[in-house]
Amino acid sequence: MSSRLAERQRALAKLIEILLNLRNQICGLGIPLFLAFENVGKEPISGVWSDIFTECGVIMQQQHIDAGEAWKMVTRKNRDSIPLEESDWQVLSDFGEMLGKSDRENQESVLDLEKENLEMLERRAAEAIKTKGRLYRNLGILSGAAVVILFL
Amino acid sequence: MGQQNNRIEGLDMLLSTYFPDRIRKAVKGIRSDYTKYLEEIRIRSGLPLMGVFSGCDYFISQEGVLLHSHESALNITAKEVNSLFLLLCEQSIYAYQDEIIRGFITLKGGHRAGICGTVVYEGNRIKAIKDISSINIRFSRQVEGCAQDIFQQLIRNRQDIYNTLILSPPGCGKTTILRDLCRLISQGLDNNRFKGLRTAVIDERSELAASFRGVPQNDLGPRTDVLDGCRKSQGIEIMLRGMAPQVIIVDELGAKEDADAIQMAWNAGVRIIATAHAFGLEDFKRRLGVGQLAAKDGFERIVLLGMENGKRWTRVISVNGDEHSGMAKDYWMSDGFFRMRSYGNENVIQACRETACAGKTHRNPT
Numbered sequence: 472m473s474s475r476l477a478e479r480q481r482a483l484a485k486l487i488e489i490l491l492n493l494r495n496q497i498c499g500l501g502i503p504l505f506l507a508f509e510n511v512g513k514e515p516i517s518g519v520w521s522d523i524f525t526e527c528g529v530i531m532q533q534q535h536i537d538a539g540e541a542w543k544m545v546t547r548k549n550r551d552s553i554p555l556e557e558s559d560w561q562v563l564s565d566f567g568e569m570l571g572k573s574d575r576e577n578q579e580s581v582l583d584l585e586k587e588n589l590e591m592l593e594r595r596a597a598e599a600i601k602t603k604g605r606l607y608r609n610l611g612i613l614s615g616a617a618v619v620i621l622f623l
Numbered sequence: 624m625g626q627q628n629n630r631i632e633g634l635d636m637l638l639s640t641y642f643p644d645r646i647r648k649a650v651k652g653i654r655s656d657y658t659k660y661l662e663e664i665r666i667r668s669g670l671p672l673m674g675v676f677s678g679c680d681y682f683i684s685q686e687g688v689l690l691h692s693h694e695s696a697l698n699i700t701a702k703e704v705n706s707l708f709l710l711l712c713e714q715s716i717y718a719y720q721d722e723i724i725r726g727f728i729t730l731k732g733g734h735r736a737g738i739c740g741t742v743v744y745e746g747n748r749i750k751a752i753k754d755i756s757s758i759n760i761r762f763s764r765q766v767e768g769c770a771q772d773i774f775q776q777l778i779r780n781r782q783d784i785y786n787t788l789i790l791s792p793p794g795c796g797k798t799t800i801l802r803d804l805c806r807l808i809s810q811g812l813d814n815n816r817f818k819g820l821r822t823a824v825i826d827e828r829s830e831l832a833a834s835f836r837g838v839p840q841n842d843l844g845p846r847t848d849v850l851d852g853c854r855k856s857q858g859i860e861i862m863l864r865g866m867a868p869q870v871i872i873v874d875e876l877g878a879k880e881d882a883d884a885i886q887m888a889w890n891a892g893v894r895i896i897a898t899a900h901a902f903g904l905e906d907f908k909r910r911l912g913v914g915q916l917a918a919k920d921g922f923e924r925i926v927l928l929g930m931e932n933g934k935r936w937t938r939v940i941s942v943n944g945d946e947h948s949g950m951a952k953d954y955w956m957s958d959g960f961f962r963m964r965s966y967g968n969e970n971v972i973q974a975c976r977e978t979a980c981a982g983k984t985h986r987n988p989t
Binding site: 574 | 640641709710712713714715716717718720750751
């Protein structure tokens with residue numbers, strides 16, 4: 472349980488890194504969204520998010536749908552492979568909705584807003600590690616002690 | 624025939640990639656013997672779907688029937704126009720914002736989508752075009768071979784060409800001729816008659832190469848480097864510095880800076896092939912800034928293009944007006960010019976279509 476919380480925080484931190492990369496591809500280089508998603512997916516640093524971004528890019532190109540729709544489709548399908556909680560997915564469900572629909576200047580604001588959302592989720596995840604993580608660890612120790620006492 | 628097949632393939636690709644369902648079905652329903660004459664598809668919000676076939680407008684019904692009257696034609700919704708616009712931008716408006724500001728998007732295959740809507744200004748600069756109301760898909764056609772005979776007049780020797788200026792009013796095929804000249808200069812001629820030269824294209828309006836994601840969609844020859852979307856004056860300097868070209872090709876000279884950059888290229892021993900809007904050599908010479916380029920020690924060959932009663936004529940002269948032409952002169956016209964017949968009627972008609980202005984340009988070149 473405790474390691475799951477740590478994985479959740481790592482996944483969110485990774486997504487913030489990906490967002491910075493995406494910002495460079497979109498606002499700096501002006502690469503079309505489907506290609507930017509594919510490029511991000513190919514990066515080794517993308518970790519658990521790699522397949523999701525790659526698949527989003529492929530679906531966008533093949534089915535001619537926008538980033539919001541592709542993101543929803545892919546995350547719905549691959550939700551189990553990412554260690555996030557339901558509340559995280561609710562915040563992330565609109566990710567991509569505004570991507571690609573305006574000029575570079577506006578896309579920067581959109582990505583900044585997404586980054587703020589993710590940082591907020593990451594903070595929550597860090598707090599959860601502190602509180603719930605300690606609780607789970609203590610519970611584990613106590614359970615272990617209880618088992619030892621029973622055997623004695 | 625090959626070019627026609629390519630065009631139909633291009634149309635299928637465009638339809639499947641970009642078009643909303645109803646429009647796709649309507650265009651697909653057009654009889655194939657009409658499709659080959661299709662030059663433009665015009666999609667306007669709240670108005671009927673229209674096609675331009677060999678310069679003539681027809682409305683298109685839901686089943687693809689061509690109509691003179693708009694009443695039974697397929698009416699396009701604002702949502703369809705917006706959806707088409709997003710698809711043309713590959714769902715990434717920011718990636719095409721510079722092109723959108725210039726009023727068009729270059730598509731795969733070199734086709735072009737013209738855009739109309741509400742212009743948003745920031746100071747004196749166009750910042751964006753919003754609320755897209757009309758889209759005009761123009762099919763690109765490279766007319767390979769259309770400059771073959773002109774090219775013969777521009778060869779100085781096996782490894783060199785004359786500095787050449789192509790002049791004509793709008794819509795007479797300057798860019799088409801320039802594109803084919805570029806291909807020929809870069810490729811060279813068979814039997815070692817002309818050795819291909821390293822050619823640099825400054826494609827300010829993305830019309831020559833029609834680059835899509837950096838890949839030229841038109842054949843400009845094997846020794847050609849393309850600088851896409853760059854101003855001519857800056858582009859010439861960049862190319863001279865970095866690519867060591869033997870020939871530089873630019874479209875539509877006009878500004879004083881263009882003339883300065885061309886002088887710089889000449890000082891570096893590089894040949895220039897350029898076009899400009901003008902009704903004749905004297906008209907060009909009067910132009911402020913660039914007119915001096917047609918003086919002595921400037922351009923050595925002038926190619927004049929024109930169209931009269933829908934027919935194309937071409938003339939190659941020197942800067943002092945001497946005729947430099949081995950072309951057939953058996954079709955002299957009343958104004959003293961002769962029509963160039965040698966590259967074949969079909970090519971002439973195609974080049975004429977390519978300009979998309981064939982029916983509109985009947986200006987007297989004199």
